[in-house]
Amino acid sequence: MSRASHRAACAALTLLLAGGPAMADLQVAVGATSESTVALKAEVDRIVPLSSLHPRLELRLATGLLLLSSDEEDGNAALTLAPALRWTFAGDQGAFVEGGIGAALFLKTRVESRNLSTAFQFEDRLAVGVPWASGELSLALTHYSNAGIKEPNDGFETLTLGYRFPL
Template structure:
């Protein structure tokens, strides 16, 4: 339990330091449910580097953060995330968008609810659809976690979530 608290405190402190430099990153928060019907929450900082060789409708987003998973009977789990994604924006710069990416997650435990993940390292496949709302944007995302067959068993799980990205 102490290891979990130390990891969470360290990650949140790192996120706070990274986000303290105005304009470097956006804050992204989401909440949802896993395929095991457990509550899930994610907090990330993400940035969009300027890449002139990409078409104006296509952009790259780089994010890092923390995934928190509620478990029954106190068997909660958490993961550090590294989430790159390509985003296609329809219409204007702040229009409706579709986003997809393959990242990685490093979990505290290699088990979540009834799923045996096989390893703490998991790939993270994410698809999202969203658009502008107020100063930020809202998105509905589906994320799949799996070790990609690196180690058995490979009983991945999904998270369906609604999130909000707020410019810092």
């Protein structure tokens, strides 16, 4: 990642965290892409109960920053908006599964050998997690793609391990 991209990403993360909503949580995740690029994600989120639909259903509203770094100057970063439905298995504090479709806006239209064609990408995410210590531990598989808006549509995936804790 170039110095300018790195500085822009750090500035965006600082603004995101400073301007996050009251009573929000922070999730930090680390992993890799399908191209073996290191992925770091930081999100500020809020859980909205959907108990009127079902007592175990919630909506997770998250916004964050995805940083992709590689050995070359191919790094990239994206601002993300990621709503997800969450199903909790064992009451309020049990294991959960999440799934959602969000959006990402990348600084560049390339991730290593992948040509994204557009800076705008959809973010499809599946995650599983459990309560751990005072937060939550989760494993997420995320797919980024422009859904055929423009060719080529060389999407990519990330697999991340994250920890979410109250701010």
